[in-house]
Amino acid sequence: MMEEKVMNRWLVVMGAVMVQMCLGAIYAWSVFTGALQEAGWTAAQTQVVFSVALVSYALSMVGAGFKLNVVGPRKMAILGGLILGTGYIIAGLFGGTNFWMLLIFIGIVGGTGIGVGYVVPIAVGMRWFPDKKGLITGLAVAGFGLGAMLWVKLAGTTGNLIANFGLPTTFVILGVLFAVFVTIGGLFMVFPPEGWLPEGYVPETGEAGSTQVAGVEYGAGEMVKTPQFWMIFFTFAFLASAGLMSIGLMQLYPMEALMNNGMDRASAVAVAGTAMAVFFSIANALGRVAWGSISDILGRKNSLIILAFTQGLGVMAFTYMAGTPMLLYIGAALIGFNFGGTLSLFPTLTADTFGSQNVGRNYPLVFLAYGAGALLGPNLGGVMGGMGNFALAFTICGVLCIMGGVLTVLLRPPRRCENVENCAEMEAA
Structure with missing residues (x-):
């Protein structure tokens, strides 16, 4: 044949x-x-x-x-x-x-x-x-x-x-x-033949520290009943809130901080615009590829833990960085880099945790967390900004990112309990 x-x-x-x-x-x-x-x-x-x-x-x-x-x-x-x-x-x-x-x-x-x-x-x-x-x-x-x-x-x-x-x-x-x-x-969007694998590739076996159980596939209905889904969902929502709030305030808040430090308005507008249009935007695009590549080496869970904690610290530190041009550029690049990585890690984390075969059906449900973040983060920034307290908005979102990091540390592979005997074995393990 x-x-x-x-x-x-x-x-x-x-x-x-x-x-x-x-x-x-x-x-x-x-x-x-x-x-x-x-x-x-x-x-x-x-x-x-x-x-x-x-x-x-x-x-x-x-x-x-x-x-x-x-x-x-x-x-x-x-x-x-x-x-x-x-x-x-x-x-x-x-x-x-x-x-x-x-x-x-x-x-x-x-x-x-x-x-x-x-x-x-x-x-x-x-x-x-x-x-x-x-x-x-x-x-x-x-x-x-x-x-x-x-x-x-x-x-x-x-x-x-x-x-x-x-x-x-x-x-x-x-x-x-x-x-x-x-x-x-x-025209190029077709699945590979059934059973096809790249030459020399050996499927992962769900090693320690991974969220993956080899060969296990969860349907959408099964997935949403697991605590792992909700841990991933809330982590995504927290990180999306911080990133989307930062996008909304990346120009307005630094302008205020720079002028409070004595910079004239025209210069503050130019510096804040550069932070958003150059440093945040370019780092955002690079972060999507870089974090995806990093996760292939470190694993999705470990990569997300690092991203969540560094994003949390970076977002909170941004309140001290926004008023100084060089520190503003560094802060904008860090937040943008991690926000870009967020959008590349969660699809693969979903696939690793609940199976690659159903990721097309499962990831859109996880992605609803992005919508929740879009409601939470920007509105929080708007309310706090209206009260003259941008710093508190960044601090709250930074804490949320760290909470997401803690949830990811606690994330373990989901386990199916198909019969009483299996349940007893799992509980004993």
């Missing part, structure tokens, strides 16, 4: 990055807000569309995860791209700058397309790279972050799409690009 020809697995990486770069459109929304405000929108209206897109993204990802194995990754990825592209195209052709049209077709439809496609590259990449799960997941989520920078530049100061063609036409152009490039990348 002829041996089945297997696709070069690095083509999967190329396709995954291409898909994720388009789905990263959600984080490019800020490039449109200036033109929308000139068209009569309030700042609050611009944020409503962004928030609705985030919620649609998280919720639709859960539904897509449950259908991934039924529909297939190639069709699911292409479907996500077509939904995303169609949303932007309709918003441009018929919405223009109409609030309700953009809320529906970019916020709801576009956000849904992102959620439908997002989990595909992660699930497919882990199947093809069981030996490099951290690295491949890091590359995929880094593509998501870098895509935002690409679309901001294309629509904004480099490509000048908004300036040259106006906002409606820009939405149409981007919608077409999203649909085309996700479709091309989606």
